[in-house]
Amino acid sequence: MTVKAPAIHDPAHWDSVSANYAAEADRMTGRYAQAAWELAALPRDARVLDVATGAGALLLAALRDGADAVGIDFSPGMVAIAQARAAEISSGERALVMDGQRLDFPPDSFDAAFSIFGVFMFPDPAAGFAEMARVLRPGGLAVVAVWENPGGAGPAQLFAQTAQRLFPDQPVPLPVSRLFNSPALLDAAFAEAGLRPTTVHRVSYAWPAPPIDWFREHAKLAYGWSPVWQLLDDAQRTVFAEAAAALAADLPPEGITSTALIGMARKPE
Template structure:
């Protein structure tokens, strides 16, 4: 019997949190997507691909700015939300269910390819970078955003702390096959895919401190993607959420500052 896929690689997990993700996490992550879009400074009408679009934050930003954009994600639940949001801006099919490691698009068919907190979580992130490079036209721009903190951002950071407190003798496993949370690591991934690095921009925002009860009610949303979550039974998950809630009670009033690294590279030509 094959081992169960980690939640982070399981479309069903993201389907199960898609509604809450769109209502909760997307309120913050779309700020980083907007920043990445503005940093790219693409001309109006550019043909744009959003890889692992999630609830469509980058896709929506691109469409609002006049881009000819399409997003893909392996989660049908996320794609449904992204398509509904895109349809409010421009008619047509703008979000598709697709594996970012095997894009169903011809080579050299996009002016820019983005992945905002997506490709770095793939089972084979190198394949994701390579596919972004393949579908770019010569001179096209690749934009990848990752979290500087390997444990995630915002409330996820508190759940990582809770795991360390509950399991002090155990290393907290990371689901990512490979880390890209430093400029040199991002640049190396671009170069492996045949792209020429341009810049890595740090982008920081403060996530407002959620109420303590939020951590009890949204533990799966904030940390269900982690291998730690899959190792716990229901009682342990309740205790885990309570531990995170206890940490949340001590959060500063301004909230949790989280930094993303927005890496940019061009396809030679």
């Protein structure tokens, strides 16, 4: 019997939300990608890899600054969007369908490897960290962004609160099997991959509160990757979205503040 992969590990799920992700979620995650790029302070002509590029936020930041950058993602839908966006800045094949746990690049290929809210969600995140380390040249920089809140960021936090209210007797399962949501845990993951941790930056932004209807219309986008969502039928999902919308009515005007940890490490010379 074939066991269906959890949504968070299923390219088809990300394909199904790719257009909405690019239009909605990327506006938030893109701010952290830009911060990570600026914090890295790489030379203009650096050779850069973006692992789990999604709609290409980090990839685009790198290309705009003159880097020789390529992004990979296991979702063809996301890759198509990232490639179309990249083509407006730079020629060539800039986004590729590829598994970040088995990168199709030789060792020592890149000056820097980034993963902005990607590698920590892999089925085997240790393999993702190890692959980033493998393809870095000696002295190269690894940059990984994770959410400090284990339930995610922005609207995902509100949907997690909804799950806790609707199912008070049930533990809300986390979307990932291994957490990296502290500087110590992130540094340990780098060290496990043979990298030398240097700095972990805390970066916070407010996710502006959208209209209440947003929570009804975009529940799958914001929470479809969660094990909770996968256990609900269509009628239950409608009830869930309505409950989240009711919670959203009490959001402050500035919205939901979310903090990312942006960790950096070097490959030994």
